[in-house]
Amino acid sequence: MATTLRTVLAQLNMRVGDIDGNVQRILDSSVHALHHQQADLIVFPELSLCGYNAQDLLLRASMQTRIERALARLCTALPHNLHVLVGYPWLEHNQRYNCCAHFYQGQIQAVYKKQFLPTDPTAFAQRYFTPGSEPLCIDINSIKIAIGIGEDIWQNAFIEQASAAKAKMIVSLNASTFHLNKQAEREQMLSNHAQRAHMPILYASQVGAQDDLIFDGGSCSVDAQGNLRQRAPAFSEELCAVELQFTRSDCHVERATVEPLLSEEASIYQALMMSLRNYVEHNGFPGVLLGLSGGIDSAVVLAIAADALGADKVQAVMMPYHYTAQISQDDAAAQALTMGVDYKTLAIAPMVEAFTQVLEPVFAELPSTANDTTEQNLQARCRGNLLMALSNKNGYLVLTTSNKSETAVGYSTLYGDMAGGFAPLKDVSKNMVYRLARYRNSLSPVIPARVISRPPSAELSPDQKDADSLPPYDILDEVLRLYVEEDCSAEAIIQQGFAKETVMRILRLVDISEYKRRQAAVGPRISKRSFGSDRRYPITNLWPLGD
Amino acid sequence: MATTLRTVLAQLNMRVGDIDGNVQRILDSSVHALHHQQADLIVFPELSLCGYNAQDLLLRASMQTRIERALARLCTALPHNLHVLVGYPWLEHNQRYNCCAHFYQGQIQAVYKKQFLPTDPTAFAQRYFTPGSEPLCIDINSIKIAIGIGEDIWQNAFIEQASAAKAKMIVSLNASTFHLNKQAEREQMLSNHAQRAHMPILYASQVGAQDDLIFDGGSCSVDAQGNLRQRAPAFSEELCAVELQFTRSDCHVERATVEPLLSEEASIYQALMMSLRNYVEHNGFPGVLLGLSGGIDSAVVLAIAADALGADKVQAVMMPYHYTAQISQDDAAAQALTMGVDYKTLAIAPMVEAFTQVLEPVFAELPSTANDTTEQNLQARCRGNLLMALSNKNGYLVLTTSNKSETAVGYSTLYGDMAGGFAPLKDVSKNMVYRLARYRNSLSPVIPARVISRPPSAELSPDQKDADSLPPYDILDEVLRLYVEEDCSAEAIIQQGFAKETVMRILRLVDISEYKRRQAAVGPRISKRSFGSDRRYPITNLWPLGD
Incomplete structure (x- = not known):
């Protein structure tokens, strides 16, 4: 007898600082996933409630109050018979964590704290977050699912935790930034890790642009053999359905759509369009x-x-x-x-x-x-x-x-x-x-x-x-x-x-x-090493030329 | 019978990227400290060899080669009968550490790796460095000395390590940035920690300005009772002599100069002058x-x-x-x-x-x-x-x-x-x-x-x-x-x-x-929260005004 798990990866354009609006997006998408996609589980991106990257807005005293209110609202208003994973920042004993809550039956069933913080300078993760110290698996339809956020999924240590916990699959919440050919890197990594852990990985990420950062989406799923089984369209919002069939010894990924990869030119052109459109429209x-x-x-x-x-x-x-x-x-x-x-x-x-x-x-x-x-x-x-x-x-x-x-x-x-x-x-x-x-x-x-x-x-x-x-x-x-x-x-x-x-x-x-x-204007980042975000040289220095 | 330890805190303007020049400054100061100040020990600032903050110059492939060459030169050229502590970056198994080497008798006797990395955004420490995992004490004239770098000295856990190791004093290497009334904060912290650990602390820091950052110097020493016994003049280079007399049960700090604290206006005016002068002169x-x-x-x-x-x-x-x-x-x-x-x-x-x-x-x-x-x-x-x-x-x-x-x-x-x-x-x-x-x-x-x-x-x-x-x-x-x-x-x-x-x-x-x-020009940072370095807000956001 196979167990079916219908998951929706919510590739949405969450807005920085717009907690009420993001809650509404989460509620609307959850209702849609339940009623139109017969979902058991819906997965929202990393830090969905506050948007990514909220930077020093995370330090505002009222952030925690607003997040508490948003979580309470979600407990009340989310469909009770749907499992929902939502990312948000959380203060505890004066430490801030990058968290994922598991909502079900009108309650938060469990909370995961991101364990691995990235060191790349676009994230400034250490300025805001303390790493969590414990992995988390949740149970849905008797399927044990390991939860990861962002950088976690790139780390072998995280995959080993999921294997050690005898998880049947991994779900990853992300706000992953675009650069040229990033999707191929993501899929290669997911494929390697899935093969290594012998379990499917579902990867949900945010789409949209925020100042210089571009989130291309890139939500996708690989099966336990490392084959790509689902890929969302890049640069657009989408509720991506993925159906998994678990047997005692195996897991199949069914009824999912694999969108073609874009050419280099098309991906950059669309990235630049979305970046400009979001900057202009979101700033009025x-x-x-x-x-x-x-x-x-x-x-x-x-x-x-x-x-x-x-x-x-x-x-x-x-x-x-x-x-x-x-x-x-x-x-x-x-x-x-x-x-x-x-x-x-x-x-x-x-x-x-x-x-x-x-x-x-x-x-x-x-x-x-x-x-x-x-x-x-x-x-x-x-x-x-x-x-x-x-x-x-x-x-x-x-x-x-x-x-x-x-x-x-x-x-x-x-x-x-x-x-x-x-x-x-x-x-x-x-x-x-x-x-x-x-x-x-x-x-x-x-x-x-x-x-x-x-x-x-x-x-x-x-x-x-x-x-x-x-x-x-x-x-x-x-x-x-x-x-x-x-x-x-x-x-x-x-x-x-x-x-x-x-x-x-x-x-x-x-x-x-x-x-x-x-003193240059802000502009979209499409490489791994953009001026502004990723390359920080002292103006004043005596380093020998070209050394 | 008392044991005497004559230390010189080398409050110098180390230049970013100028490894050869910084080596020469270290050599000249060491010779002076030995011959004119009868020093047993001279302490140079954090990351002296590459200058602070070298930012992405730390990532250049030749940095490690140049540092290796500089260390070899120091082994050969430093006076053999002087203990010398020098800060530098070091790559090991693909991890970079913020280190301090103890030179004596033509060799590196020991290396300490900074354990506590700051999270403040002017340092970007996590982008470049991995924290060390072990404390270090060195022996000079049979006096056991705990070594710390930068953020270490601000951490209770570090002070507890020094106590547990039964150190007789702490020496701290720094590149500490200025803001208004920072010196009072430093001295209060040092006083608290010295009293807690019942041992004197010697604090050596860099002076000079680098782009927006100002290093006011602020090298100083507190005795085991937490009293300030030595304070260097702010905003100028100085080789500060501190003599310590250790008895079996006690330690006295002798023959040191306590410069008066500057008024708020004088400290800011001098900070701005030094910052402008260094920017203009160092950029030609x-x-x-x-x-x-x-x-x-x-x-x-x-x-x-x-x-x-x-x-x-x-x-x-x-x-x-x-x-x-x-x-x-x-x-x-x-x-x-x-x-x-x-x-x-x-x-x-x-x-x-x-x-x-x-x-x-x-x-x-x-x-x-x-x-x-x-x-x-x-x-x-x-x-x-x-x-x-x-x-x-x-x-x-x-x-x-x-x-x-x-x-x-x-x-x-x-x-x-x-x-x-x-x-x-x-x-x-x-x-x-x-x-x-x-x-x-x-x-x-x-x-x-x-x-x-x-x-x-x-x-x-x-x-x-x-x-x-x-x-x-x-x-x-x-x-x-x-x-x-x-x-x-x-x-x-x-x-x-x-x-x-x-x-x-x-x-x-x-x-x-x-x-x-x-798009504003770079300018000197004199507060804890300057625009540019320390306050990072998203341009695009929907956060409610004033919340």
Whole structure:
């Protein structure tokens, strides 16, 4: 005789600080799972009640009172004949724990405290939480189920506990952040652990974006042989049903849907769209505006914005100067027209000339008064000021268009093209920007072909090309990946076949641009090592270059 | 018969990433301590070899090789007849430890691994270090000495270990960060622990500043009765000699100097000076420049800069507009003259008018075209652009002049008066800015009296006063302290006697300004809860206001 266990993994967009709203989401989903999916058990993400990552909101004195009230409400209002697992923070003897409560029959039947805290800097787990010291198994339909939260499931010691406790399956609550190919990493880990423990693992995770963090969802299930049996669609809310059939010796996973994995470009494009949409909508901006230059970066940002928010919420501004090519203006206007967004042109010459005249007598005393980065930065800053003035008047969020390659080497102007509240491409390398452009055009052509094919230029001086001051982006991006994401030394990078002079130049630019990055707008994290969250270098230091 | 132990606490400014330089500092100080101070033992700060806080430099592959080389050099080059304690990071079986080596007779006699890691967010200790699991005592002149690093000494469990091991004294290596009245906290804790353990404690700490962190020094010694017997001068390098006389039953601390404690104003003023001086000198800036408005904030920043760097390294720029009072220009010029700094005037009207004209047709379509924050921000941003252009040309570091009160409520313009590389007053409340001004003038009058006495104004619209849009600073600062530093709820603040409407308005301003603070320049931390390092709120959240 087989025992059936119908589980629903609730891949929801829980909101930070919105305890009442999250309780409602939990109640609505539970009722749906019971009545429409005949669920025995529903699993909500890690820290569902307060949202992830609530950061210092966790320290507010009223957090505990609010959580207590929310738990009491759930006891009363959850369907009594459904098992429900909910994550939340909990204070006990002055220690805060990352907990999971098991609700059933109008009561909390058991509480698990997360045992393994991650050390990655996006979580700051040690600032807020004390690790729990005991594993927990619960019984549902006489099936013994081990409960884990977040980092637990990545630890062999946790899997060994579940085996030692003779659990029949593992259920894991998560708020797992996205980076490129993260889903494959999760599934590989789950497969290894399931095989090792000879039990299925059900993995529920949150979806949505919170400031720089992206939660892609990725809820999935593997059977006791380590085969993937269920995968939720990425980047969307879903109540994923999984049916398990337990016999005395075995367990089958049935009636579950395996969504296909997305391509790299599709996953990043969707991640960036969701991140921007959540940031704009959750912060109540009426729309976004950006400077459209005729170049690839602003073209891709415009496409993402219009796709994510709808064309009526996007304003594009072309701000030409003497060095702006006519084709830049034509291409910018063409894309704006194709995408149906508001488009205007504001020339910056009057402001640039006003600055130049005021500064002329001061600079005349100095050795060189030629057009150098000072004058180039002035152009960028006049553009930044214009966008900020428009934003001040209409409340639209200014998007900055710098990509990760530029941010890495400081090829951008503080308070100029770096001015703005959100940077969609902050963690996207220049080569990936091109890949995203081609990917987007493969769905429907919105970015003029010439924007993709012409050599990139900041157009801040006559006939300027990026290639005049930077190595080709193929080389730049790979050297940056090795240095920034892999922590390789200059020597190790040179050994891979790059010219020493090029490598040292790039590394030096990265090192001296740290101060700029500290003042950069927030933007979505799509790599394991983003600027802002994951890479913390001292500005002031005497470390030997590239060592 | 008494046993004598002469110890030197080496309160030095170790440099981040400068392993060779730090080794040289250790060697020079050791030779001096042996020959001029007849020391038996010299104690260097926590993580002396790599400097504190090296952050992700600790992850570089070559760090371990460099540390190994440094330790070998110290074995060879340190005086063989001196006991030397040095802090450094160490990789072992893929775990990194925060260690202290005991050098003697050309060898490392013993290694201690820090057991208690701090959870405060300025340290990020868990990102880099694994806690050690064993206490260590070393023997010098038959005196048993327990070794601690940083957080260890704050933990009762550590003191109990030292007692259980029957140590005769404790030596603690530190890189302890400054905040107001921190020295009193340190000494109180040391006194309590010494009394409890019935043994003296010697506390050596680093001095100097590193980005936002300030190390005030604060090296000191308490005897077995908990009395303070030695205190180093704050904010300066010093090799502090402490002589201990051990009898069978007792221990006396002799021949040590107790420097007086500084007043609150003096300690903050010196902290800000040291922080700016270290930032400027260690990053190789030829000097600093700032906008001088005739107001109190820029007056105090100018005083700190001229005092810290010398007048010849400071340039002040007055950038008047229609709303700038004549007395503002007079007072700015007077202070610049008194302090002997370079001073110039650049009017911003041509740029503001150029922007206004370009924007006029765009704004004409909108309901209101009156002078609102858009126009005010334009003025501030024209000033920011001018300062950045000057900085671009001469390489001087732009100082921003915003204080903590303004930063808290967002009473500053992104890319305007927030433009710059270093913010000396970032963690200083408006009231403390006034106290610092009076303190500085008590040494010698450099800030015109009228700057201190006149009502503060941003001078961005006709007859504007801060008090028109903000509560009086006495009230504002106290409400901010309760909310930002003490995490009080609105209800708790109102119970202290503040008007509900005022409190809710202030708290709302703090909450909605989080995005601005993310893009603020780095500045010295002088409180327990600074923006930037210690207070991490999500930008996007639905937490109920003031709860």
